[in-house]
Amino acid sequence: MNEKIIQEYIKLGQNVDQVFLKQEMDWICEKLLKNIDRFQENFPSACTTNHIYRIKANDDWTNGFWTGMLWMAYQYTKNEAFYDIVMKNIKSFQQRLADHFVLDHHDIGFLYSPSIVMVYRDTQEKSLEKIIVEAADKLLNRFQEKGQFIQAWGQLGNPQEYRLIIDSLLNLPLLYEASKITNNPLYAHKADAHYQQVINHIIRSDYSTYHTFYFDVETGKPDHGATHQGFSDQSCWARGQAWAILGIPLHERITQQKNDESKWTHVFEYFIDKIPQDLIPYWDLCFDDTSHEPKDSSALAIVACGLMEAQKVGYRQDAQMIAKGMIGALSQTYTSSKYKDVEGLLMHGVYAYSENKGVDEENLWGDYFYMEALYRLLNPEWKTCW
Template sequence: MTSDLVCGELDWICEKLDTNRKRFQNNFPSACSELGRYRIKGNDDWTNGFWTGMLWMAYLHTGDETFKTLALDNVESFRKRLSDHYVLDHHDIGFLYSPSVVAGYRITKDKGLLELIVQAAGCLAGRFQKKGGFIQAWGALDCDREYRLIIDSLLNLPLLYEASAITGNPEYASTADMHYDRVLHNIVRPDYSTYHTFYFDPATGLPSHGATHQGFRDDSCWARGQAWAVLGIPLHVRKAAVAGEREVYGKIVDYFIGHLPKEEIPYWDLIFTAEDKQPYDSSALAIAACGLMEAEAVGYYKGAGELAKGMTAVLAERCTSRKEDAEGILLHGVYAFGEGKGIDQANLWGDYYYMEALMRLKNPGWETFW
């Protein structure tokens, strides 16, 4: 993508966000669109941080204080959500607080946000299961049937490293390190595809079995899950300042790329081929593009940067629309196919990661919100 195309896409996205913010005001968009429009919701989902993160990126791109003001209002909503512990019995604390509050601190340097970052990290670390050595994804910590991690969790770990950097307390980072190790050594299959979720025996803490929650079936490869690995591993390399898993990472990327159809946008599960006539999930490609840019920065995959540029160009050409009545930025995503949610619709993480990919291309070396 040329620099003019990148900036043109960002200009259009910021115009769209400016229109959308007038409708949502101090509320939030729903996780996915319905007939091209997001529902208005409170701060009660795992996806709300993506909206705030887009406001912060819009401020960085345009300098328009309106975006900054609304993002700061959002931050106060996240402060209240944490103090009330409202819908936080899950591991997605990083998805909520990194693109909102960590981003807010990096942009404003308001030291009053540091305590909130540490408190959010404490909430996430509180879900750590010592027997098994992992952060439990969902549900009550004493519920045996919820004794599992999921691959999405890789994107929640940067919050823990942030807390260790702020406090000097290594326990947050140690928790992240242990969880990361459990993910990489259990959720990656011998062919370098990935499970969505992995269970541990609650009595012994020993690995039990892999399964899916949003993929086609337990032994298939959910596209967004594979993309979380493409991004989560190089993020860990940067945040933990350690090398390792380079060969494994390369093969995870190869699996993802090797299962793209000729249109270069993955089907929602990588088991499918063109004959299956299944929906695409553009959000998986946006996540993978960001992952390859991160891999380029840490030297983890040869040619990663050019691949990422190509993926972003595909998204710009095939998955965006200038229709005024479409509130989403990135079309043709899938939230949860098995539940009939957000099929061939926009979703907040797809919008966010497409915008992040463009910001990375505009500003090589930009410090992201993770």
């Protein structure tokens, strides 16, 4: 592993103190208040166009990140303006379930964990339990017995879509939450099965990761890995590697099954070995400083949260300090704190390069995980939505 990069992060992390964290949260909450004035009860699009989010209904896989940021802002400021919008958002998420509106995918966890679960853990409001369980039921309906995995996209059983993707590791906590609420182990058992299929097949022998992995629709046997958003089937999409770095210790913390420390360590080291000079990864880890390719700041924000989860389960003692350094690196030139006309928080992200979608723009998950990382550091005992 590139120890020089680790030491550079640790050096930067020494400057990430409580004063810094509060300053970052202050400007973020100020910007979110400004954005609320524009979006009202609607939602920002998944990514910006020319650094401005489009106004949308509750119809995308990313809307939970918006509500999650608003609730963190409420927890931090106690400003009722945040609370009022979150309560309206909750009604919208409840209606989306009732209408089964754009829910034929696996990202139901991304929708309902940062929104409903986060508020539930903070308030213990019993009426939210029904929403959580209903959302988990919709996710569970995508579980394929042949192959023992949750199908990511498309019509169930479609041979062209008989696959999982690495992002799914962050959808599983919703199932574990439903198991706790209902005392029904089925949700957790299916989540466990899917998790095993992800880490057993999507991680390559060199500890890079495929974005997506296919199974045989007739037999359920593992078939082949591929990409959907990475540079190629053989490359390593940066955000995909980041999902693994967060998803593995997250699963071990939830399940109390510490089995994958060695695998996580190698996956993390692969990521670190591909970090360029300015400490921010390119959108695919196959690129280096000679490539002139766009960065994906969101991948580093996700990894920072993953390191804090890793410290919780005892993977490495310096994990939190490395995470602080990553946040320090992002704060220097990758946030919009000095740009009033930029609506997002974390600049220089990539949504889907091959579709020319959100390239060198802000995106909701980048904003969310940057803010989550800050709030984790500010409140070490805070219960995340995962």
